[in-house]
Amino acid sequence: MQIADEVLVRFDEFAAALESGDLEAFLGQFADRDRLVFAADGAFNDTLPAAVRATFASVESMECDWSNRRVTVLAADAAAITATFECEGRTVDGVDFEQAGAWTSVYQNRDGVWRIVQAHESHRPAEGSGR
Numbered sequence: 001m002q003i004a005d006e007v008l009v010r011f012d013e014f015a016a017a018l019e020s021g022d023l024e025a026f027l028g029q030f031a032d033r034d035r036l037v038f039a040a041d042g043a044f045n046d047t048l049p050a051a052v053r054a055t056f057a058s059v060e061s062m063e064c065d066w067s068n069r070r071v072t073v074l075a076a077d078a079a080a081i082t083a084t085f086e087c088e089g090r091t092v093d094g095v096d097f098e099q100a101g102a103w104t105s106v107y108q109n110r111d112g113v114w115r116i117v118q119a120h121e122s123h124r125p126a127e128g129s130g131r
Contacts, residue, residue: 004071007079007107010114014105015066023056031108031115040121062089077109100124 001009010029017025027049030036038048064087073079086100101123107114 003073003079007071007081007114011081019062019064021056029116031117038119058091060090060092062087080106
């Protein structure tokens with residue numbers, strides 16, 4: 001299997017874990033969870049595991065459409081993927097939500113397993129927000 005294909009398989013596992021609410025499978029995608037570099041909407045998040053736990057606990061269901069998936073192979077053990085997403089879901093409080101944006105993650109192959117070492121997420125502004 002080519003590097004790009006291997007990374008796409010891992011990305012599909014990432015997306016499936018996100019949608020199913022499988023916290024451990026989702027966090028298992030990341031290397032060095034406590035030292036991960038993660039940025040979202042213009043800010044660094046040094047506590048991704050805590051933030052993800054809170055988010056997963058507040059979401060009852062979610063479905064996402066991932067498109068424009070593009071893999072760039074950086075080295076024999078490194079690749080980046082960028083994709084756009086559109087998600088719809090419902091919180092545990094019964095509130096429907098939608099979010100859309102772009103996700104980029106850098107994968108490194110460590111001991112034969114591709115893991116995310118750096119990630120960035122940006123959201124499209126809500127309609128009518130003036131941005």
